[in-house]
Amino acid sequence: MRRVLNLALASFIFSISSFTNAEDREVNTDNNEDDIDVVNESYVVEASYFVENINGGTKTDTPVLETPQSISVINRDQLDARGVSTFNEALRYSPGVQPEPFGFEPRYTNLMIRGFDAATTGFFKDGLLLANPSYAVSYNLEPWGAERIEIPRGPSSILYGQGSAGGLVNFVSKRPRAGSVQEYVLEYGSYERKQAKFDVGGSINDDDEYMYRLVGLYLDSDTQVDFLPFNREYLAPSFTWNPNDDTSLTLLANYQQDDSMNSQALPASGTLTTNPNGDIPISRFTGEPDVDKVDRTEFQVGYEFEHIINPVLTFRQNTRYNYAELDDIVVYSSSIIDSRTVGRSVYENFGTLGGLTIDNQLQFKFGNKLFEHTVVAGLDYQFIDIETVQFFGAMPSLDLYNPVYGNAFTAPGLITNNDIEKTQLGFYFQDQLKLNKKWILTFGGRYDDASSKVQNNLTNTLTEQDDDAFSGRAGLTYLADNGLAPYVSYSESFIPIIGLNSVSQNFEPEVGKQYEAGIKYQPSGWNSFITMAVFEITRENFTEILPVAPFSTVQTGEVRSRGFEFEAVANLDFGLDLVASYTNMKVEVTESANAAIIGKRIRWVPDEMASFRADYTFRKGPLNGLRIGSGLRYQGSNYGDTANTLEAPGFTVVDAGIHYDWKDLRFGVTAQNLLDEEYVGSCFVRGGGNFCSYGESQNVRGTISVLF
Numbered sequence: 001m002r003r004v005l006n007l008a009l010a011s012f013i014f015s016i017s018s019f020t021n022a023e024d025r026e027v028n029t030d031n032n033e034d035d036i037d038v039v040n041e042s043y044v045v046e047a048s049y050f051v052e053n054i055n056g057g058t059k060t061d062t063p064v065l066e067t068p069q070s071i072s073v074i075n076r077d078q079l080d081a082r083g084v085s086t087f088n089e090a091l092r093y094s095p096g097v098q099p100e101p102f103g104f105e106p107r108y109t110n111l112m113i114r115g116f117d118a119a120t121t122g123f124f125k126d127g128l129l130l131a132n133p134s135y136a137v138s139y140n141l142e143p144w145g146a147e148r149i150e151i152p153r154g155p156s157s158i159l160y161g162q163g164s165a166g167g168l169v170n171f172v173s174k175r176p177r178a179g180s181v182q183e184y185v186l187e188y189g190s191y192e193r194k195q196a197k198f199d200v201g202g203s204i205n206d207d208d209e210y211m212y213r214l215v216g217l218y219l220d221s222d223t224q225v226d227f228l229p230f231n232r233e234y235l236a237p238s239f240t241w242n243p244n245d246d247t248s249l250t251l252l253a254n255y256q257q258d259d260s261m262n263s264q265a266l267p268a269s270g271t272l273t274t275n276p277n278g279d280i281p282i283s284r285f286t287g288e289p290d291v292d293k294v295d296r297t298e299f300q301v302g303y304e305f306e307h308i309i310n311p312v313l314t315f316r317q318n319t320r321y322n323y324a325e326l327d328d329i330v331v332y333s334s335s336i337i338d339s340r341t342v343g344r345s346v347y348e349n350f351g352t353l354g355g356l357t358i359d360n361q362l363q364f365k366f367g368n369k370l371f372e373h374t375v376v377a378g379l380d381y382q383f384i385d386i387e388t389v390q391f392f393g394a395m396p397s398l399d400l401y402n403p404v405y406g407n408a409f410t411a412p413g414l415i416t417n418n419d420i421e422k423t424q425l426g427f428y429f430q431d432q433l434k435l436n437k438k439w440i441l442t443f444g445g446r447y448d449d450a451s452s453k454v455q456n457n458l459t460n461t462l463t464e465q466d467d468d469a470f471s472g473r474a475g476l477t478y479l480a481d482n483g484l485a486p487y488v489s490y491s492e493s494f495i496p497i498i499g500l501n502s503v504s505q506n507f508e509p510e511v512g513k514q515y516e517a518g519i520k521y522q523p524s525g526w527n528s529f530i531t532m533a534v535f536e537i538t539r540e541n542f543t544e545i546l547p548v549a550p551f552s553t554v555q556t557g558e559v560r561s562r563g564f565e566f567e568a569v570a571n572l573d574f575g576l577d578l579v580a581s582y583t584n585m586k587v588e589v590t591e592s593a594n595a596a597i598i599g600k601r602i603r604w605v606p607d608e609m610a611s612f613r614a615d616y617t618f619r620k621g622p623l624n625g626l627r628i629g630s631g632l633r634y635q636g637s638n639y640g641d642t643a644n645t646l647e648a649p650g651f652t653v654v655d656a657g658i659h660y661d662w663k664d665l666r667f668g669v670t671a672q673n674l675l676d677e678e679y680v681g682s683c684f685v686r687g688g689g690n691f692c693s694y695g696e697s698q699n700v701r702g703t704i705s706v707l708f
Helices: 002-020 076-082
Strands: 036-039 042-045 071-075 123-125 146-152 169-173 180-189 193-203 210-220 230-244 247-260 293-308 313-336 341-367 371-399 413-435 439-456 461-478 484-495 510-521 527-545 553-571 576-591 608-617 626-635 651-662 665-672 680-686 689-694 699-707
Touching: 071 076, 076 146, 076 626, 076 651, 313 680, 313 689
Parallel strands: 123 169
Antiparallel strands: 036 042, 071 146, 146 169, 180 193, 180 699, 193 210, 210 230, 230 247, 247 293, 293 313, 313 341, 341 371, 371 413, 413 439, 439 461, 461 484, 484 510, 510 527, 527 553, 553 576, 576 608, 608 626, 626 651, 651 665, 665 699, 680 689
16 A cells, blocks of 8 residues: 555646646746636636745745745645545644544544644634633534635644644634635535524725625534534624735634544453354443533634734734533443443543633835845633533443443532633744845744642642743754755744643643654745755643652653655645645654563554545536545554554545536535444553544535535
8 A cells, every 4th residue: 555655646746747837837926815717617726725925834924845844834725625624634644643542532633743632722813812721612613614725733832822832723714705715515415414504794985995705514414433423503703904005903702512522442352353142333432421421612702903014013912702511421342341342431520711812913024135134922811711511320230233222320529620721821933044045044933831639529639830941943044046945944843731740839831842854845936835844843841640669650661663755745736636745753662661662663653644636627628527536545554552553554534526517506525434344443451441432434425515
């Protein structure tokens, strides 16, 4: 399989090179507007996967080519072409990113980037953190509400404060724009999936002073697991006021209600290995249909304000209030009794989170014929208030081959009742210095003051912790005339660790350091972009439990991630759109209190990942308006234990899609895991037994869209 993928990537690069020198090409480089060609009463939307400028990597409107960091951008055109319906699906074709490290997961996105967890500090929306300390509420963002998704890989604490060393995901919301937006979609698919969604907006007056947008959907669906639903309501209004050319205010809000259940863990015997009773069905539900639930409600409201004070100075202020409430009850397999029976437990988690985030920025742009400066200086503040109550108890066992639900059980006992407050105040500075329009030196630093309070209502004790840290970054990029841009960079991250060591001292913040070198290629005059990068990230001061009595928590761990990444997107002007990525990385323990795991790979992280997708649009003749596409996704094997003895094998799945545009209508069919490949996503050890989770099975969806 690896040979096939390497050949596909090689042919992709060759095809791009073949078109680099083509002449007289007319290419649409506007990523915000669609060009429509009317032929025989049907139309073709000219998609472009390439986004030239983003602000996720620098907090300034900077070309991706000039940012000394590996960045992926998944824009609306690509999301629509792939028929993306969940946030996990949106991230599947990006290098270094694992949106599903634990297999099929409907309730939230388990995110790992470059081998490191990013689910608690790696989700951003419109440049502001969606905090989730200790998995208190979790997030599962709705991709229909995204204009694009930005993925800067590697530490980004200089701009965003405490965060994962692997990188972050920035969800950029749909927002008002000039002109009219009208799209209505009906969808039906596998597992009785029924969905209706809409996207409407435009200018209220002729001079675009007032604009609005309203995005929404309703989803009612079953899933590949018995009794497990995936239902959602989503509504996102926004409004923009442009009183003059120098001032803009955009109000953004959204409401989301999810109704689902937890993913399933099944014994390795019967999923990964043979079982005398046969294979355990993918559809097997190990919980209790009348008990399990994951109900999550989110509400967010905020604004983005920008005022150009003069040609040199611009002020921005971005603010958001975020509220989330989670009712999570899961009955799960906690031990293995025999070859067909599992012991079960029940865990209940009820949490609320309220958060306020404010980011103030001053941008200075000045220079002369020799140099240009783009300086951003900022002050941001975060406040998070969390309430979490948790229960735990035993449940009746379950026969996996003849399950009987509804047996009586004892109510679980209260184990946690905490009130948590977290604050962070950060000062940051960054300068992008361009010399002779060829060399770009990007450097800066940030100072953070973070504090936390944990009120344990069971013991009536209060734990307080204060941390401060300085994070830096420096990078150098060279812009060649032929579109090549080699770069090198160094960056840092930090995360406060709540808790006390064996002598009752607060843990030091965990820190990350990355060295990265790469080359980017953006040929002049056509929509394409290639990135290749090598990196080394070291995480220091992470906590672990001593492997011998008294089993105390110590801060002696160190993990290193080394790897190579490749990504390319291209929109060729004869109708072929391509996306390819490849990741090769080794993430291993380099220091530990447990000498037996030094040199071992980190759990759930594969050494290799690769993907390739091609979409072709017919632009004339009897097939005008027809678009067909297919993609391959490969993930190598990973280990489910620290000793690297429990291995989940690699897998390859095929995705496909087809749609046809006629007048104002679009008819489409998309398929995830088209060939219905049955595979194990990951494994782990629980209660002395080995468990595994299946990956997503075949999922086919048909849509009818009305576009104006």
